[in-house]
Amino acid sequence: MKRLRKFAWILLAATAVATGATAQVGLPGLPLPPLPQVTEPVTGTLRTAQSTAMTQLRQLRIRELLRTERETVEAGPGGQPILRRQIGALSPTPEALARARAAGFTILTEEALAGLGLQLVVLQAPDRMSTRRALKRLRELDPDGSYDFNHLYLDSGIAAQPVGTPAPATLPMEAQPAQASGVRIGLIDSGVDGGHPVLAAASIRRHGCDGALMPASHGTAVASLLIGQDGEFRGVQPGAQLYAADIFCGHGGGSLALLAIALDWMAREQVPVVNISLVGAKSVLLTGLVRAMSQRGHLLIAAVGNDGPSAPPLFPAAYPEVIGVTGVDAEQHVLPEACRGEHVDFAAPGAGLRAAQVGGGFAEVRGTSFATPTVAGLLAGSLPKPDPAQARAAVADLEARALDLGRKGGDTTYGKGLVGAGLLQNPAR
Numbered sequence: 001m002k003r004l005r006k007f008a009w010i011l012l013a014a015t016a017v018a019t020g021a022t023a024q025v026g027l028p029g030l031p032l033p034p035l036p037q038v039t040e041p042v043t044g045t046l047r048t049a050q051s052t053a054m055t056q057l058r059q060l061r062i063r064e065l066l067r068t069e070r071e072t073v074e075a076g077p078g079g080q081p082i083l084r085r086q087i088g089a090l091s092p093t094p095e096a097l098a099r100a101r102a103a104g105f106t107i108l109t110e111e112a113l114a115g116l117g118l119q120l121v122v123l124q125a126p127d128r129m130s131t132r133r134a135l136k137r138l139r140e141l142d143p144d145g146s147y148d149f150n151h152l153y154l155d156s157g158i159a160a161q162p163v164g165t166p167a168p169a170t171l172p173m174e175a176q177p178a179q180a181s182g183v184r185i186g187l188i189d190s191g192v193d194g195g196h197p198v199l200a201a202a203s204i205r206r207h208g209c210d211g212a213l214m215p216a217s218h219g220t221a222v223a224s225l226l227i228g229q230d231g232e233f234r235g236v237q238p239g240a241q242l243y244a245a246d247i248f249c250g251h252g253g254g255s256l257a258l259l260a261i262a263l264d265w266m267a268r269e270q271v272p273v274v275n276i277s278l279v280g281a282k283s284v285l286l287t288g289l290v291r292a293m294s295q296r297g298h299l300l301i302a303a304v305g306n307d308g309p310s311a312p313p314l315f316p317a318a319y320p321e322v323i324g325v326t327g328v329d330a331e332q333h334v335l336p337e338a339c340r341g342e343h344v345d346f347a348a349p350g351a352g353l354r355a356a357q358v359g360g361g362f363a364e365v366r367g368t369s370f371a372t373p374t375v376a377g378l379l380a381g382s383l384p385k386p387d388p389a390q391a392r393a394a395v396a397d398l399e400a401r402a403l404d405l406g407r408k409g410g411d412t413t414y415g416k417g418l419v420g421a422g423l424l425q426n427p428a429r
Contacts, residue, residue: 054337054367055308058154058279065152065252073152074131078312080281081253082149085125087134088257089147090285091118096142103141104129113260115267116292120260120285122150146284152253153280155190155218156303156314157350157367162357181239185226185380186266186274188259190216190248196356198228203241207265208258209249215358216248221365222277224356225373225424233354233362236377236423243271256283263289267296272383272391274298275376276322277369279305279314286316294321297386299394301325301376303368304344306337309413318343323379323395326415327351327371332405334413338368344415345395346402348374353424374420 062081065073076082086108089096097107104126111120125134131149138147180203193215194204204223206213229238245262247254259278266274274293279302293300302317304324317324324343327335327350335350350371354362375398382394402417410416 081152086150113264148284153278157369183240186271190219191246193220198230208246214250221355273380297388
């Protein structure tokens, strides 16, 4: 697939959407002017120009992706990005594949998802057949099969600005490996910079991109919040072994096909808890993959997204088998840009944190992406291996420890309540 251009400039454009928001990036050494504030009528939380811009950030990214990569990416239902003329099939029969070939389809990839007991096939549509027509045709040829677009999934948070003193990009000679805790956590995201001081002593097993290392800002930040440790910086589970699957490989989004392969790797490696700070469309294929993971006793922890309180649910967080995580600020108010709904299970700190950045140093991060590692880390500490009964018990125990916020009992804003308050000692400063 043609390499997707990076979207660093969109972070600047997104903060310029609302009046005064351009000040959020700022210049080194110059103070930031105050943001305009609006109070949300339902929750009473303050909505700033920054949070308004956050709700539009993903759409800006999608628009740029569609503009610059029109040869390989197009808009699917609801405007969600999909790979042009590619259709995924989950465990198709040999007869179904034969009918597809006879209709002019070619097989791009075949992957045996042995850990999930499934098979993934990506089919290329015939010349001059649209992607939507291709999906319809395959479903006509095999009404009982599972076919869907090869969706692209994007991250769900931003690094606002550098904070603190940049750290060296390599591990000091006197540093010692982090003491192993026995905890194992999965991460499906963009690439991780394992040379950052807070991660250099960590145990990280990698997957994807044909073995190439392509560290990226989002994956590095989330990894540091999960397992990072160096001096005053501490993640949720320092000393844990991280299984990091890069499904972006330097591109602007991670495809459903690569997400499927990453989930299968987690299943084969028996990783009990997997952090997925990515959002996108519902898919017949992703539905089957999530159910297969859940049936085997894995816990999938996903960000609910930052498209705003009235936005439709985003996936995979909106699946009932997935633990959906929202974010709160330092005052324990929900982030105004966070999505709401019945799929919100827990809240965790999601603003005012600093996280590692590629090449050393730190940035202030914001979004439900960065709340998700707290919930994933806490659950990983209670689930040593995939097991359906133990997974349910771990979630119930976390619910019992959650601080009830908002309406009494569970609600669509904070879920079952706030967990991990004060756990991450990494305030932006």
